[in-house]
Amino acid sequence: MSEAILDIPLDSTKTAINPVEPYLRMDRMPHIWCPGCGIGTTVNCFARALESSGLNLDKVAIVSGIGCTGRVAGYANLDSFHTTHGRAIPFATGLKLSNPELQVVVYSGDGDLFAIGGNHFIHAARRNMDIKVICVNNLTYAMTGGQTGPATPTEVISATSPYGVFEPSFNLVQLAEAAGASYVARWTTYHVKQLSRSMEEVLHKKGFCFIEVLSPCPTLYQRRNKMGDGLDAMKFYKEVSKVRHGAPTSECALTRAGEIVVGKFVDRDRPDYLELLNRQMTATLGDRYATPEVTCSEG
């Protein structure tokens, strides 16, 4: 990716525009996220990935579910959809299939994508639907007050596990690989350059792509567990993260305080849903097959 570099003269920094601004709805700032929350950092990386992707951004759409990360769609200066809880992926599926020239990004949280929306995630991966899923994993339901989620590690305290979480959590990257994702990576908000590069990479990759980003939640996850503030989480990521590209995802489960394996784990080519559909219909119907023209005309 290209570094965001502005050639600015010394005296004009006060009027210079932040290079991410064209990619955001600046009329909606400040955003709702807490001080020290990492979601904004992931959005920052996403804006830079959009910039360096060279894509026509009129043809990039973003779809979010509900929750803190669910608000990302509302801040991206793209065609953007804030849908219902857990259903960003099936909405994105309809959007992509009706208008295949769109690059459709799903941007949502761990609770939204893997608890209420878990079924949609595995099926979209199975179909190799050509959508890019970015999951900001803050290990909790933050918007509703810090309840236990499908990615909350055992032994932490949450609003609904006041005596400690005892149920096992999902290893999101393993789940994604097993379900059939074409691309699987994990970073933390400490790894801004790598994260941005991964985001740019999936914007050019066909098929179901998944990036998990571990992100601080000082207000609702860390506070209850005496884990300090957002900066403490960032320092923790720096300390315990190990980059292991191609690591078996089965070895990448997260724990409360253990090592965080980051890197690109899966990058494979499988025919995506539309390719399979076209192939099957052409094989069985031959000339009778009409390539889908789904959008309706005006008047």
Add this chain to the structure above:
Amino acid sequence: MAKGQVAITVERCKGCGFCVEFCPTHVLALSSAFNSKGYHPPHVVSGEKCSGCDLCGMYCPDFAIFGARHAR
């Protein structure tokens, strides 16, 4: 002369300190002053060391800072 410099939008800052912590050349420190929301924004303490790498800009969750290289 410094290779680059940072631009800070003080009123957008929520004082998380990411930019201060991860600046490779330690250009920034949190100010003791408050912005209107009550946060301590960063300020430049060693401007001459700024390489304009924009890492502060990438870390910032509030789009309140960025670095840029000077035109040569």
Add this chain to the structure above:
Amino acid sequence: MHADPNGVLTGVHFLDGDHACCEGTLAAGARFAAGYPITPSTEVVERFAWRIPTVGGIFIQMEDELAASIAIQGAVWGGAKAFTVTSGPGFSLMMEHIGYAAITETPCVFVNVQRGGPSTGLPTLPAQADMMQAKWGSHGDYSIIALCPNSPQECFDLTVTGFNLAEEFRVPVMMMLDECVGHMTEKVVIPEAGQIAITPRRFTYKSPAEFRLFEPREDLVPDMVKAGDGYRFHVTGLTHDERGYPSMNVETQDRLVRRMRDKLKPFANGRAVFEAENLDDAEVVVVSYGITSRVAQRATQMARAQGVRAGKFRIISAWPFPEQHIRELAGRVKAFVFPELNLGQMVHEVERCAAGRAKVISVPHAGGSVHKPEVILQAILEAAR
């Protein structure tokens, strides 16, 4: 504008209601459907899956009804005309996305081939017990349109109407079939494409700079856009202002929710779809819809043969409720008799509109079959006394 001939199977056919409904979606211009199998509705999308590859569109079988009911809305914002099909339990799962379609003003069609409930109930047998759910099932105040065909021919015709109304008013439209109508096979005449009127999507003529996503026109309905055209719009299920941005305060909520209700008023007042017979001299009006209307027809004839001046008012557009007509009738008839395959749902609307000026007699049936005409006749005779 007229239908795209590609989707129109012009001719005289022998079709069941589900299949006729499918032909209606194709004639109406639907090129995207998402579904999940559920009896007795699946035949609609089975036929769509069979037909659409040669017409030029997509059917996708989703992992559940939640997915199907939101995938169609993604497709609509991508520019498609789209629908999903379900029955009782699936309809319950779709409720959240009926609310989403209402607040985001996403034109789309939900076909519900009603079966007996609650819960799994009677998967293969008819009922009309989802009528209130169609109107009130999702949380919050919102408005929808619901149409009730009583024959395969109407399954075709009204499905086209349903899509057109969805585009005109930007509301989710419910096609409220029942198992009998869905599985009944009759003659269906599909006209030439040039004779089928289609309401095109009203895409905005404004430039991205001047366009506001939820700025209503005079008729209170905003113009549409689709993703990918450079408008960079934002759609949310949160209460939003005219830009489409979340704005959670009393004023915005009031303006939005009232407009969503008021935009349907022209339909409720004057464009209600119904079928009337022998109302001029009627002392008893038999109100009915869907399959029950065909039994009621028989009972009404039997009553006439016995000298009772019975008339018929068949509801076709059930929501918004045709209250003007019922109010007017209530002022000049003795009684309403209302058989339905539930324990009394739409009859409450008639009671509300009659407001004590005419007797209202419910003829309930828990579902699983249809009424015996004699039971309805009995109620008519009682009403006439």
